[in-house]
Amino acid sequence: MLRRLLATSALLTIALGTAAFAGATPAARAVDACRVPDTAPLWVDYGEGPVKPDTRAVLAKLGVVVATSGTKIPANFRKKGAATTYFVIHLPKLVGQPSAPADPATMPAVADALYARAAASTACATPWIALNELFGSSLPTPWSPTNAQYRANILALIQRLAAHGAHPVLFANGNPSFAGDAAAWWQQVGQAGAIAYEAYFDARKISTLGSLLGNRRVRLGMRRTLASFVAAGVPSSRLGLVLGFHSGLIAGAGGRQGLQPREAWLRVVKWETLAASEVAADMHLGSIWMWGWGTFGAGSVDPDKPAAACVSLWTRNQALCNAPTVGGAAFNPSLTEGQIVLPAGVACNLFGSRRIRSADITQLAAFTGDRGSALDTLFGRIVFRNRVQVGNDQVLAVEQQSIARNFGGDRNAYIAALTQAHVSVGFARNLIRDELKRRAIPAILAAAGSDQAPYDWQASLLTTEARTMICLRDELPGGSDIRTDDNRYVPIVPLLTRLPFLFDDTTPPTAPESGPAAIGKAVQLSWRAPIDPDVAGFEVLRSTTPGGVYTRLNARLLILENFTDTTAPAGVTSYYVVRAVDTSGNESDPSPELAATPG
Numbered sequence: 001m002l003r004r005l006l007a008t009s010a011l012l013t014i015a016l017g018t019a020a021f022a023g024a025t026p027a028a029r030a031v032d033a034c035r036v037p038d039t040a041p042l043w044v045d046y047g048e049g050p051v052k053p054d055t056r057a058v059l060a061k062l063g064v065v066v067a068t069s070g071t072k073i074p075a076n077f078r079k080k081g082a083a084t085t086y087f088v089i090h091l092p093k094l095v096g097q098p099s100a101p102a103d104p105a106t107m108p109a110v111a112d113a114l115y116a117r118a119a120a121s122t123a124c125a126t127p128w129i130a131l132n133e134l135f136g137s138s139l140p141t142p143w144s145p146t147n148a149q150y151r152a153n154i155l156a157l158i159q160r161l162a163a164h165g166a167h168p169v170l171f172a173n174g175n176p177s178f179a180g181d182a183a184a185w186w187q188q189v190g191q192a193g194a195i196a197y198e199a200y201f202d203a204r205k206i207s208t209l210g211s212l213l214g215n216r217r218v219r220l221g222m223r224r225t226l227a228s229f230v231a232a233g234v235p236s237s238r239l240g241l242v243l244g245f246h247s248g249l250i251a252g253a254g255g256r257q258g259l260q261p262r263e264a265w266l267r268v269v270k271w272e273t274l275a276a277s278e279v280a281a282d283m284h285l286g287s288i289w290m291w292g293w294g295t296f297g298a299g300s301v302d303p304d305k306p307a308a309a310c311v312s313l314w315t316r317n318q319a320l321c322n323a324p325t326v327g328g329a330a331f332n333p334s335l336t337e338g339q340i341v342l343p344a345g346v347a348c349n350l351f352g353s354r355r356i357r358s359a360d361i362t363q364l365a366a367f368t369g370d371r372g373s374a375l376d377t378l379f380g381r382i383v384f385r386n387r388v389q390v391g392n393d394q395v396l397a398v399e400q401q402s403i404a405r406n407f408g409g410d411r412n413a414y415i416a417a418l419t420q421a422h423v424s425v426g427f428a429r430n431l432i433r434d435e436l437k438r439r440a441i442p443a444i445l446a447a448a449g450s451d452q453a454p455y456d457w458q459a460s461l462l463t464t465e466a467r468t469m470i471c472l473r474d475e476l477p478g479g480s481d482i483r484t485d486d487n488r489y490v491p492i493v494p495l496l497t498r499l500p501f502l503f504d505d506t507t508p509p510t511a512p513e514s515g516p517a518a519i520g521k522a523v524q525l526s527w528r529a530p531i532d533p534d535v536a537g538f539e540v541l542r543s544t545t546p547g548g549v550y551t552r553l554n555a556r557l558l559i560l561e562n563f564t565d566t567t568a569p570a571g572v573t574s575y576y577v578v579r580a581v582d583t584s585g586n587e588s589d590p591s592p593e594l595a596a597t598p599g
Helices: 002-017 052-059 072-079 105-122 145-163 183-192 203-232 262-283 305-316 321-325 358-368 371-383 392-408 411-420 425-447 454-466
Strands: 042-046 067-068 084-090 128-131 167-170 195-198 240-244 287-291 348-352 352-359 523-528 534-541 563-565 576-582 594-596
Touching: 042 128, 042 305, 052 287, 052 305, 072 411, 084 105, 105 128, 105 145, 105 594, 128 145, 128 534, 145 167, 145 183, 167 287, 183 195, 183 262, 195 203, 203 240, 203 262, 203 321, 240 262, 262 287, 262 305, 262 321, 348 358, 348 371, 352 358, 352 371, 358 371, 371 454, 392 411, 392 425, 411 425, 425 454, 523 576, 523 594, 534 563
Parallel strands: 042 067, 042 287, 067 084, 084 128, 128 167, 167 195, 195 240, 240 287
Antiparallel strands: 348 352, 523 563, 534 576, 576 594
């Protein structure tokens, strides 16, 4: 009976809203039985009782979806044209906590009662239900018996809600663990419902970084955790984001964090909304939830909440609010600053109209074996294009020397060798030019009176230039991971190891010069790059006995001239050496051995 009454109520609500929808675009009319848009991503704004009337007035309009509970407030939102979802702010009251789970026998009744409340609140038989929030997301497996039961309770709740026809969405924060049984649990949650990750950022830090790096950091932060969910087997369509626009000064909680002036805060709200929209489009996310419009005590009082809500609405749909007017003359209305805006066919753009085409990355990746190495190589090529000059005659001379030395002067045999390696003559000439440029760096440094190692000169230049790079999906030189210093450290890819006959270089580089180790719970090593111009990176090796059998600790060549060994056994002396590796794959002699005993 309840389901029939709700279905009838939903139909009546839709009928009453027909006039309001008459002037809407076709996309705006694509809604489900709850008047919730059935296109992804679904944007939902927090609109519970703690949201003050002035902010509610901003949200209460056609085209907005709000998350509420009870019946009076959501009914008022719907009268104004907004759609409503249901919000559970205290999930532990239903399922318990990791240390004290609720009785699993109560879960069916709890789920049934929650569904009834949500259906009544939304006046719809298929409500969206936000579950705030999972506790202990980072707890490693094997889980304790109480935590395992707590997780089972949440899963049972979600599965029963879905069986009623609801759309449950579990909020999760922190650094979720996916090891062991956790991955299967996340998969099951994603099969029955959805997961929204709370991506909260400190607005002061984002504002200080500026438009390019600030937006990049937000996008990378979102992408990193979402990619972990996908890797664990959760479909991206069952994932979402929760953005934090709260105002309280709580350390580590993100949000405004006292950012002033007002226009700086509104600008960050715009950036985070744009970033979520970009990531959602790239990853095909299902939903984006906006948290922070409520006022919870004196610490979160903020007269700028209505303006911030308006900016967020306007950023994703300019018809929803007039942010340029509300924001004032100092508000920056650009929707492209710091965003990924590239011409068709271009994968990356470096300031100064230096571009890397998507087709070039794909072509080179067929040789390198991965897109990252291909991008790093092409990036280095455009960075050094006008900084180091190498003439065509020099390239052709190396080519002729290779033909004479390795193929008895037979050019056809040389071309056959390139064909076997799946590359062209032009491709090989580009590799020759890259290497000759590296070998010309010492003369450039000498002319400038610099004693800097060529490797350091290259690494510093690549890092500097990479800061201003814009790439599709943030697939950036140096990898797409996020670092605390916001720098991108781009490797020198040793591609000559795949075509050794181009130079026949068998001369190893000089051994690195080790520095003193910093010893605590981990061992922090440092060294200086040798003066050889073709150094590509470094290896760190450890032994349990002096001069014993060494084990390499780094899976890939190290770019930076430092390394922290967090796996060394405590209280036991370990012995370290460092080797330099050049672009032809030659390894140097080991550096002088260094002994260290972590605490």
